Amino acid sequence: MARTATARIAGNPDAVATCAEDSDEAEVADWFAGANPKLTLQEEAIGLGSYGRVLTLLTLDEVDEDEEETEWEEPRF
16 A cells, blocks of 8 residues: 555645645555556545544446456455
């Protein structure tokens, strides 16, 4: 996850404190273990100021039904 927009903000305390925003295209596999490495998603991240956290929105475009289906590992929160 170190290559993601979220990691760039989270790794900079000033960016979190000033509510900096960053966005990028990322591989689904960067976020979900076992995901198809060919799939990409749009990632939007914003620092949450005094909360010291980063809010991230992940958006996956519609997947072509003809693509090979892969089994995903169940996400754990």
